[in-house]
Amino acid sequence: MSQRIKINTLLQSTQTDVDVTVKGWVRAFRQNRFIALNDGSTNNNIQIVVDFENTDPALLKRITVGAAISVFGKLIASQGKGQTVEVIAETVEILGDCDPEKYPIQPKKHSLEFLRENAHLRFRTNTFGAIFRVRNTLSFAVHQFFQERGFVYLHTPIITASDAEGAGETFHVTNFDLANTPRTETGEVDYKQDFFGRAANLTVSGQLEGELGAMALSDIYTFGPTFRAENSNTTRHLAEFWMIEPEMAFADITDNMDTAEALLKYVIAYALDKNKDDIEFLTQRLLEEEKQKPQNERSEMSLTEKLQFCLSNDFERLTYTEAIDILKESTPNKKKKFQYLVEGWGTDLQSEHERYLVEKHFKKPVILTDYPKEIKSFYMRQNDDGKTVAAMDILFPGIGEIVGGSQREERLEKLENRMDEIGIPKDELWWYLDTRRYGGCPHSGFGLGFERLVLFVTGMGNIRDVIPFPRFPKNAEF
């Protein structure tokens, strides 16, 4: 027996008439003769040809969809169409049976909802194989982008004691017996007795700690899980998701935009190159799906075209104020087609507004800058106008906000005043303020929601389909 070769390698093989061992899972078995075998290394199957006349019928019966098998045989140039090589089996060994009567993944089209309930098996389908290979490539591309530029990957903490950022509802982390939480003399929960000696929760962002690293290492990035305990049952929200958060010393908001745009283009180009077959498959999948929709709701571009389009165009950069002017004068606003009408300066933008700008007005990714300070976080750098902050959000077609960032307020007095204004406790963030006390400098950073990026590159419509085991209200299965 020769050493096992993965199917993606075999399919690219130029050497034929050699003995090979190949292992994987049966995707189809036709005419008691042709096995389509997949091992997850590629979306493509290799064809195994079985000499059924000289094979034990009991063995043939066990070659069922989903079974794990090992095949030893000869790799030859294929006679059939659709593949260049195939394997003439000499021996087939069943490694693990799969009862076709009970196996949930049948050789037919399953709904995405059904596959979500069987997330432990959905990796075995073409769609999810492709999604998770693309997700893998995007992850690595993120790391490679930052490593090439000398950024230090920093593991910021998952468990934190402060929700000082006020980014939303957090999950509590505790070691208490929830049936019997210790109390102080006045009857309050006595967090001093908890594992960390204080109330703790799951992080909503690694940014504040990331800034601490940047104030010594110049450029850092995080790439880790973040959490929101929001009761949002939507196709765009998860309770647990992965974020990429670079922080750059000596960088202003323009450097910030440049880096974010370069990152997005780099990782999309990387996936288009590395996962050509997967993205082609997902492009076809989306075309099929859109055939169900009325003509006017279908995308103007295919998935591959949309990705290419992102690479070949500069993102449109404009201020929030300019965007409001465009939106006020827009047809859907005038005809009251927006659910939330844009009345004037100061209102937060809704998803429908973001998508109008990106998909209808500019027809390309958009970077909005200089938002009203009231609708942005305390740590964003205050502009000289006294009204806006040096924020920047990147909006993508079909996704809306994919990146949110800003130049950070490095001036201690302005930062403290803003914290006082909106009631953020300064004593809890003493360590954050220290970076402004001791050798602070202009710096910037942003957050990229990783699942939103994967959504964009795979063309999927529901964020629950681009993370292996999604967490959302009432669901923590697997």
Added chain:
Amino acid sequence: MSQRIKINTLLQSTQTDVDVTVKGWVRAFRQNRFIALNDGSTNNNIQIVVDFENTDPALLKRITVGAAISVFGKLIASQGKGQTVEVIAETVEILGDCDPEKYPIQPKKHSLEFLRENAHLRFRTNTFGAIFRVRNTLSFAVHQFFQERGFVYLHTPIITASDAEGAGETFHVTNFDLANTPRTETGEVDYKQDFFGRAANLTVSGQLEGELGAMALSDIYTFGPTFRAENSNTTRHLAEFWMIEPEMAFADITDNMDTAEALLKYVIAYALDKNKDDIEFLTQRLLEEEKQKPQNERSEMSLTEKLQFCLSNDFERLTYTEAIDILKESTPNKKKKFQYLVEGWGTDLQSEHERYLVEKHFKKPVILTDYPKEIKSFYMRQNDDGKTVAAMDILFPGIGEIVGGSQREERLEKLENRMDEIGIPKDELWWYLDTRRYGGCPHSGFGLGFERLVLFVTGMGNIRDVIPFPRFPKNAEF
């Protein structure tokens, strides 16, 4: 003004007599003339020469240790020793002052304990700059190793609903008001009303979910945070730490050992190459530290030598049974120097035993295999002897166990019997068992504790010093 150049690039510059802009933090300022400037891109400082006679004294006063500055000037071949290039400053701009009276990081040696309490500033020291650059390199090397081999990076869930593995105390994750947890009619905590509709906790391992991915994609790995709510105040335990967990379909225990050994050698070699200066600095640091110890407690090898030694030697592979025989006959056992005497087969190995094998007996990394099933997890493949399982642990000098892994039990009946024997609820792990029902196959995997790896490569003695913001009992600061 020219574009800012990072110091690691400047120091390698072969072109001199050019205008440069350099930004960073002052590490020292001697004779009102020589600034040692660091920007975190390297452990080395660049020397800035200030023409103090023609510089505003008020500005000179603000060039203090810790201050952030921007320097424009000419890069020239250095006259002084210790550096090949330096910058003759034309202008110095203070970006952020640093009051020398108040700045906690003084230009002197601080204790590691003090720096742990100032973890937000410790990145600014030589030691921690080096540690976190090495940590970064090791992280990337892990990804690159697996990507080169076609593994898929899988983000397994952080919040899980099962502690079925029974690996230890877990942290609860809840959305409840802890002062007032909802109750059922019988007075029990009503988890149905919690965010996930059931009790949830932080993961102790991504392995079980990782196996689900491997049973479709062939080779996967995780690299994410894991948690233990153990009240361990030691130099080797954290409540939050990062693990790397590959799972490989069609791989037996020998493949598993080969992969783990190759991974460790790959990432150590990568760091030695990429972080030569940092590891050299850490080697000197350790030599200085060991000078405080009595001669017989000092390491025989320096840090760099120890790392090189790991690369150039095959890890010693032997069974648990063989190890017990060696330990029983060992001098410290016979002379009752071990705290826990090795009486016979079946007992779990303590750290002192592991270190004896590695540091005294074999004097190199050791892989122990085939442990008694009673001291290992339910999912490990049962050997034919009925007593042992196909486990493998890798033991490292100074660290003890750095990798723990096994061939997984792929036979449904044997797996279920073992779960019944030790009382693991099968219904909670229906999805795990499904992989054995539907096309299971021989497969293997292991877990590598990332912080233990960083400890080994940096030569540090306390695990709290190799993760940016350590979490341990009574501590979740920053």
